[in-house]
Amino acid sequence: MAPHDLIEVKNLTVSYEEAKLPVLDGLNLSLSKGETTLLLGPSGSGKSTLMYSLNGLYPEELDGKLTGERFYRERPYEAFNPGELSRRIGVVFQDPESQFCMLTVEDEVAFGLENLDTPPDVIAAKVDWALELVGLSDVKEATITALSGGMKQKLALACILAMDPELIILDEPTSLLDPHSRQAFVETVISLQQEKGFGLLIIEHNLDEWLAYVDRCLLMNRNGKLFYDGSLAQGFREHYETIQREGIWVPRLFRTAYQLMERGIIDDRKEFPMELEAISPHITHGFFTKKVSYSSGIPHLSLENVTYKHIIHPLTSTIHKGEWVAIVGANGAGKTTLSLLLAGLKAPSGGTVTLNGNRLKEYRSESLWQEVGYVFQNPEHQFVVDTVFEEVAFGLRLQDLPETEVKERTETMLEHYGLAAHKDRHPYTLSQGQKRRLSIATMMVENQGLLVLDEPTFGQDEHSAQEIITLLQQRQQEGATLVMVTHDMELVDQHADRVLVMENGTLAFDGSPEELWKKGKRWLAHHQLQQPFRVRLEQAQKKGAAAIESARA
Template sequence: MSKWIEFHNVTFHYPDEDTPVLSDMSLTLSEGEKWLIKGPSGCGKSTLFFLLNGLYPEACDGEVDGTRLLFGKPYDEYRPGEISQSIATVFQDPDSQFCMPTVEEELAFTLENRSIPREEMDLQITRILEETGLTQFRTRVIQTLSGGEKQRVATACALLMNPKIVLLDEPLAHLDPVTAREYVAWFSDLQVKNGWTVLVIDHQDAIWESFFDYTLVLEETSMPPLKAKSAYVKEVKSQQDFRAEVRVPGILHEAKLELAAGSITVLAGPNGAGKSTLLKALAGLIPKADRQQSDETIGYVPQSPEFLFITPSVRQEVSFGGGLRTEEFLTKLLLEGVANSNPFAVSQGQKRRTAIAAMLNDGRPVLLLDEPTAGQDAFALHELEDALFQVAAEGTAVVVVTHDMNFAERIADSMLLLKDGVLSGPFHPANVFSDPSLLRTYRLVQPTGGARDVDVASSLESVH
């Protein structure tokens, strides 16, 4: 088979870091091969991703040594934009690659970059929307879509490039469990049809089953024993239960919820159900929402945590609200190694944990977390779980939106289910996971018992 990408002793170093993020990396991707890249958050997976698609070092201040060849030609001999004609990229944060307001315009923009004649655009847009199951979203404004829907649109744009190589960074992170499985089946069929060379970064490799030919582990970790929630001594004193009624015209029907102080509630449901809208409405971020709720101060971490950042370092970000437990939460959420780094420069998983640590440190009585598990390895999930148990024991009422049903089973005192803007529940988690009708209606899957795999060399978390 032809060697399409060759890395020989590649080292990459950010100018502000004492040690290289990648050192003496050698990797060969041949025609039609399918590779999985895994390792803990912050180990350099996304940096490797950007070196593969040619964005680094041109798009940053980093320095690269070693040999990088694409189709036998050095990367630095390609013209600007030429590499993207052969390598399609879907980023972990789909918002970062959108340029146009609507789905149709974004797809047309992609075709314009390929110099496709205008008279052919409509046919190609129709074809890719049908292949990706996105026909009904053709005229939708991208920023009104759910995180999972945005991910599918970003994938559709990448595939319009007719690439030879496809790079996917955490493509399942924002997909509900059933949609994730459908995505893998759909992408697998397309790979067979087109013969792409594929490289995927993913913490959810179990969903991919036998898709991959090769696996590269960038860094191995060990994980301490997981403490049960019952091991935490409740310290709830005078905190009041949180009550709210909220409605968003045209999106969310009247939703009533009551959160007990010290409880952890999981909000689950299919992509596009309105979960993020509900959290935003509760946090007071949707002006047109009809909202009545008790007076507790709310902490909120969105799917794109960088929207919250306003300081030049992770440590300053965590301490910004005046909390006195900055170092505790930096350590707890595995951020001490990047505490002095700019929060915009760390990995997506570290960005998410930075925003969570800041809200935990603020000590707010109600905490809303939108997809905190996305992009997290097993070790990071372990520490996040432990931190949530700790603040719940201290009286915080926590709401977590997640598609990770293993995580949901382990942390949830109760579950709320949302579909088509209609909120149901609360349910006991065991009743949800034992009811085939609920699982089918809300596009969920049974967890594998909730226990994390004790072999953590791969630092992965299964969502089966």
């Protein structure tokens, strides 16, 4: 073990009781203080299991078996008292709610410090410091349940930062953050790392913001094996086809560079370029595929002067049949609340929501759910039975369909979403990505005409996300109307017909994606948004062409 290493793992193998094969298989790796390491792998490859093993939660909380050796600063993990390693190795979980145990924001940050016997005056100062770092000072006294999903992720980070660990593990830390907050989050973490010197292990699908800061990349396959350990650009260059086959997300910059290399436009012997300017001169007209609209122009769902408590202020808009509408905006802007109003899961305080010309409040529950499907931001909020199979079959059985049809449609949907092998498991035992796929499968199986989805691709590897999007496209082509809450500007750019931008419970913009991108960087930044890769690349190309023209003049 090198003197600068914090953690060394030798031949780590982890198996769960119900699984036939190990989820981690013979891993060997080390992590150092001050180093930024990116851990990539498809859903179900064992990334979260590795995280639990590294911070000492496993094997104590493991329903299974862990073998191999683990060392922290050359001491075996077994030499530490229970909970001791968790103070030195901080984790921000993919589902931040799972690590909260207090009622208010400030009490949650203070909780860990109190367990370390920190003096009260020091606790108060550290709480203020940590909350200011993540931009939550103004909700210090708020209850945690009142926070948006993105704000909860920021709170989880504040709790860890306050305890001053030597290694921080971030599990999908930016997945619920708006684009502007995502960039600010990354810059904050890196700035703190440079100041404090802690190590960083990042498990992430949103790679673009991290590219400039990563020292090292670990690549895992779906069999729980480590197949690469080295620089990020070299790893993607040498293993691009394997990465695609495994379903690991490829940064837009790398994907475009690879396409240019395949066409012989740029040198395929070099590593992937790390700047837009390196590839922008090679982009030709028609390089990006334009989307097709299926909107009928016929009103499907209308809101007229709709309000909800202090969250949504008078809001009027109409969504048309066959339209794909994206709801975007800053964390806490009211996006999820609006989606719940659209689906009839919340009743407006004022105004009217109309579905197919009828007031939503006049629908009986069973009639409404035959028309509208909803996917929650937290998948567990919609699970009602004890197995994956029965969860998907539940809605079909309420329709009194023949059991043979229920079984056939359920098995088809489980196969589509990569859940067939898990059909007998309890939904709560699935990984976060698998829970998301299950929540979408339970809705898609019923063929409603209006689908409302809150962060549909959250926590998915690239294969799973693309499968979800393909099935949604198919439903749209068949006439369904889609409404999605998302922070993914690439998803908006490629698939949305219209975009609703929320700001403090009001509608700040209602128009096409192209109209939105033309608003400019300053306007977008004010609403915590950013232009998608395609638009930024095209602008870099125009800027480069203008510079060349100026030099010639």
